[in-house]
Amino acid sequence: MTFTIANTLADVLAALAAGARPIAGGTDLVVGARQGKDSLPETLIAIDRVGELRTIEAADDHTRIGSGVTHSMLVSDPLIVEQFTAIADAAALVGSPATRNVGTIGGNVMNGSPAMDTGAPLVVLGAEAELSTTAGSRRVSLDELWVSPGRTSAQTDELCTALVLPNPPDGAGSAYVRLEYRRAMEIAVVGAAAAVTLDGDVITAVRIALTAVAPTILELADLSGLSGRAVDESFFAAVASAASEQAAPISDLRASDRYRRHTIGVMARRATEAAVRRAQGEVIDVPVNRALGVGAAS
Amino acid sequence: MTNTIELTVNGVPYPVSIATDRNLSGVLRNEIGLTGTKEGCDDCECGACMVLLDGQPINACSYLAVQAQGREITTVEGLASGEDMHPLQRNILATGGVQCGFCTPGMLMSAHALLERSPDPTLEEIKIGLSGNLCRCTGYARILDAVEATAVEINS
Numbered sequence: 001m002t003f004t005i006a007n008t009l010a011d012v013l014a015a016l017a018a019g020a021r022p023i024a025g026g027t028d029l030v031v032g033a034r035q036g037k038d039s040l041p042e043t044l045i046a047i048d049r050v051g052e053l054r055t056i057e058a059a060d061d062h063t064r065i066g067s068g069v070t071h072s073m074l075v076s077d078p079l080i081v082e083q084f085t086a087i088a089d090a091a092a093l094v095g096s097p098a099t100r101n102v103g104t105i106g107g108n109v110m111n112g113s114p115a116m117d118t119g120a121p122l123v124v125l126g127a128e129a130e131l132s133t134t135a136g137s138r139r140v141s142l143d144e145l146w147v148s149p150g151r152t153s154a155q156t157d158e159l160c161t162a163l164v165l166p167n168p169p170d171g172a173g174s175a176y177v178r179l180e181y182r183r184a185m186e187i188a189v190v191g192a193a194a195a196v197t198l199d200g201d202v203i204t205a206v207r208i209a210l211t212a213v214a215p216t217i218l219e220l221a222d223l224s225g226l227s228g229r230a231v232d233e234s235f236f237a238a239v240a241s242a243a244s245e246q247a248a249p250i251s252d253l254r255a256s257d258r259y260r261r262h263t264i265g266v267m268a269r270r271a272t273e274a275a276v277r278r279a280q281g282e283v284i285d286v287p288v289n290r291a292l293g294v295g296a297a298s
Numbered sequence: 299m300t301n302t303i304e305l306t307v308n309g310v311p312y313p314v315s316i317a318t319d320r321n322l323s324g325v326l327r328n329e330i331g332l333t334g335t336k337e338g339c340d341d342c343e344c345g346a347c348m349v350l351l352d353g354q355p356i357n358a359c360s361y362l363a364v365q366a367q368g369r370e371i372t373t374v375e376g377l378a379s380g381e382d383m384h385p386l387q388r389n390i391l392a393t394g395g396v397q398c399g400f401c402t403p404g405m406l407m408s409a410h411a412l413l414e415r416s417p418d419p420t421l422e423e424i425k426i427g428l429s430g431n432l433c434r435c436t437g438y439a440r441i442l443d444a445v446e447a448t449a450v451e452i453n454s
Binding site for chain 1: 318340342345348411427429430
């Protein structure tokens with residue numbers, strides 16, 4: 001078993017082409033190996049010191065979050081908190097400070113868990129994953145990337161180098177809400193992210209995605225009927241029923257399928273309510289779970 | 299494969315020869331002989347193994363020791379200055395925040411990192427700072443008291 005620390009992206013991509021597997025914070029890879037799920041790969045290349053992967057860059061029409069950006073960096077970045085708030089809501093809930101210090105957004109996305117916290121926010125904010133090899137880069141939608149629990153469509157020599165998001169229009173707001181049994185070291189029982197755009201009191205765009213109710217992060221389909229409507233009780237009720245109807249949850253030790261199907265409607269509604277309030281200009285602190293007392297009691 | 303590397307712990311360089319899959323907490327305890335860092339759950343849940351890597355708390359049970367080369371590792375043994383306890387250590391004894399003591403090194407490291415970053419934290423910030431550390435004896439209140447008392451001491 002060999003281990004190398006990379007200093008440049010070129011070094012990482014060359015190592016992957018030669019069969020190495022990447023390790024960033026190791027919060028999934030090493031924990032999984034110690035639990036006996038999968039042994040560590042034979043050849044590891046550490047990517048956590050590659051500066052090119054650890055930046056958040058804003059351009060005129062899009063923002064590029066390097067895959068090596070940690071959850072702690074996301075929560076403390078003003079651009080993410082102000083413009084891509086749902087991602088900050090999610091990053092603030094991941095694990096504990098120790099997890100957030102080394103765990104990365106790229107690792108969260110490529111681990112492919114249907115319970116990943118940053119996944120639903122990335123979907124509703126329109127993110128694409130940038131996958132790179134020594135030959136070049138391509139962008140794929142997250143829907144195309146996530147195949148099944150723990151599996152992505154990326155090739156073994158491809159590294160997720162960034163998540164690329166369109167900059168939100170004026171009047172936009174987003175939020176991520178998670179049902180949890182405790183306040184730290186928790187995995188979503190279910191979760192929901194919402195991104196809405198308002199023109200006055202009228203919804204002009206809405207996207208909602210769900211965590212831990214399907215084999216991959218699930219974006220709600222057929223929401224176009226909700227655009228053009230006023231923000232009122234019937235809008236939020238429609239969101240809740242769409243979420244409960246479209247969810248395809250399983251029963252496991254964390255919750256039954258029936259409980260998940262019910263609570264996902266509640267979480268989708270709460271996320272949408274918070275996203276609307278933010279779109280109206282209200283500042284709700286990150287994470288919404290703590291600011292609004294959602295989730296486990298203190 | 300054995301990696302011959304150097305780990306810098308509490309400012310002291312230690313040469314070690316270790317396999318790639320060794321965790322940092324095990325190497326700190328067995329090769330380097332610093333047993334203040336505890337192994338609790340060995341699964342990133344309890345925080346007994348908390349050490350600082352370049353000043354940030356990490357779970358040493360689930361961090362590869364080889365990945366810590368070139369970084370500053372701080373363990374609970376690095377807190378005191380000679381015979382003088384760190385204010386956090388003194389205050390956690392004074393408030394009664396230590397019972398069995400197994401969580402104490404990890405609690406101290408999380409609290410230390412918090413106060414370095416945020417010397418005047420709110421109670422909520424202290425709770426978040428310690429949220430990756432479990433204690434099954436104290437009920438936490440006296441541990442929180444110790445961190446608050448230390449913040450007051452630092453700021454006076």
